[in-house]
Amino acid sequence: MFGRAEINEVFTPRNSEVNKTMYIEREALEKELFRSIKGSMHSFLFGESGNGKSWLYKKVFSDKKIEYVVANCARASMKKSIVDEIYSVCVQNGTSQKVSYSETKKAGVKALATAELSHQGNYELKQEDRLIESFIALNENSNSKPVVIVFDNVETIFKNNELMSELSDIIILLDDSRYSQYNVKFLIVGVPNQVLEYFSSAKNPSSVGNRIQEISRVAGxxxxxxxxxxxxxxxxxxxxxxxxxxxxxxxxxxxxxxxxxxxxxxxxxxxxxxxxxxxxxxxxxxxxxxxxxxxxxxxLRENYSVIEAYLNSDETANGRRNQVIYALGKIAHHQVNTETIGKQIAIEFPNNCPRSKSGIGQVLSNLAKGDKPVLKKIAHSSSYSLTDPRYLMCIRIMLHKDETSENVRKKLFKLS
Ligand SMILES: Nc1ncnc2c1ncn2[C@@H]1O[C@H](COP(=O)(O)OP(=O)(O)O)[C@@H](O)[C@H]1O
Ligand SMILES: [Mg+2]
Structure with missing residues (x-):
């Protein structure tokens, strides 16, 4: 209790299990997630990678003693089937007894006696039956308490029409009493915030979107x-x-x-x-x-070298360029343009603020060029957004302003 803890027990950047002693409470999000899970709809949790979506649901489910299994969409995409992934986390993760129990029930004792069926993999259940099998196994394991199936990393299948449409079908199937009797609920987790949009415009518009409730974005x-x-x-x-x-x-x-x-x-x-x-x-x-x-x-090695090369090579007058990039680093919003950067420069450099906006557009458009652009142009507008937040992290480390002279100093590191 009073000794010094081990560093790797305190700071755990990639732990999939929640480290409760370092967990930062997120009261509003936790409550919202819990209420949504208790409600009648399926839930959707989204936010940028690393913002704590997985920890959030694990923390809430553990606090509230909610049973759950995690189906990984990346594995579903390898298996080319969501149902197969559900099956493998619900049935195969259970005891082998469970597997043989359900297989026996399915195939019947007589069938099991044949050499062919005792050889695993020789019999393919129809996908719908596999889903039922999965739910039965879950339900038995939880003693009929409600269980949540989490679909984590949905971004890995978001562009895959087949899998997304399979997921929609499953969600719709769940309304059918043959499936709903097992008390299973879905939590979809992932980066893209267009998921709900997708489900609302999917082939069965009135059905899928209306069955899913979105939880507020998990931000930093x-x-x-x-x-x-x-x-x-x-x-x-x-x-x-x-x-x-x-x-x-x-x-x-x-x-x-x-x-x-x-x-x-x-x-x-x-x-x-x-x-x-x-x-x-x-x-x-x-x-x-x-x-x-x-x-x-x-x-951040790669992002760093892109910014470094840029800081050293752009032809725009040095001072101006550094002011623009420094201002870019100060603006945390998602979009920037000549106007917003100009305003930021006026705030940051009141004594050295150029009268015209000339040069700003040039620097911004240069940052959007090349094979590793830092900015990307937003369609039908004069604004840009960052291609990767890590560029912003690098800029903030590399550029500093001397408060008296208002000069921007470059701090360069040797990374090789
Ligand atoms: N509430 C939190 N308090 C402290 N650290 C957190 C919290 N949520 C996440 N983390 C840290 O961030 C890492 C990434 O979180 P994770 O839930 O895996 O993000 P996501 O699923 O959104 O990509 C975790 O391994 C942990 O180190
Ligand atoms: Mg995650």
Whole structure:
């Protein structure tokens, strides 16, 4: 309780199991998910990768003792069938006894006696029957309590018409009493926010969309949550010697460069912890440079080199270019254009703000060129969006403004 915890138990960027001691509560989302699961519709949970969708449902289901199994859409896409994936998590993950029980029931004792059937894989059930088989197995395992089947990583099949339409069919089938008697409910989880749109416009419009309820987007953590996270990890678990003011500044830095994405926050703090360990668990602000470097090297290498090449090669006058990219880094919204960047430059560089907007458009359009564009043009508009949030993370690490001179300084790292 009072000793120092192990770093790899505190910061766990890729753990699929929820680490309860480091879990940041998300009260509104948790409540919304729970109510939706209790309700009569299926649920849909979405948000960018790494924002904590999987941890969210695992945490809620464990708190509320809700039984669930996770069907992985990536595996369904390998198997070319959703039902096969459902079957494998519901039936084959159960005891072998369960399998033979259901196989016996299906095939009948007489059939089982034939050599042909005892040889597994020789008999293919019709897909609908497989679904029923799966539900029966789930229902037996849960002693008839309701069970949630989670379809995680739906983005991996979103572009696959066959699988998406299979998923729609299954959702519709679930209304049929032959299936609904088993008390099974679906939670669809994934990155694309167009899933609901898809289901609403799928071949059976009035049916699928109306059976699914969307939960608010799982976004990144807010600054206050990152402070709690850092207090918990660094002060409480790792006993780092750091004052309250410094901790708040550290948390702000972590928030700014990770954009509040939980997975990134864990990654960054894990790297920083090893640096702190080497510094006898004493914090100094200068250690952040080392941690930035470490984080870039481990997770953002490619994005870094794109931005670096860009910073060094674009022909636009240096000062102007750096102002534009710095302003881009400051704007956290999804879309930018000459106008919004111009306004941001006026805020950031009140004493060195060029009178015209010339040059801004040039820098933005250059960032949208080449084989690794940083920005992409939004159709039918003069705005751009980032092709990858990691570029924003890199820009925030690499460009700094000197508050007195308003000069933008480039901080370049050697990653090779
Ligand atoms: N509420 C949370 N509090 C603290 N860390 C979290 C939280 N949610 C997620 N994480 C961290 O982020 C990582 C990614 O979360 P995950 O749920 O797998 O994201 P997603 O499913 O949206 O891609 C987790 O391994 C964990 O380290
Ligand atoms: Mg996930």
């Amino acid at each position: 953590l807010v600054p206050g949550q990152v402070v709690t996270f850092c207090e918990n990890g660094f002060q409480h678990h790792l006993k780092v010697n750091i004052g309250e003011t410094q901790l708040k500044r550290l948390a702000r830095h972590v928030y700014d460069i990770t954009l509040g994405v939980p997975q990134r926050i864990h990654e960054y703090c894990e790297g920083l912890s090893y640096i702190l360990e080497d510094n006898k668990w004493t914090y100094q602000p200068t250690l952040l440079d080392l941690a930035d470097h470490d984080w870039l090297r481990k997770g």
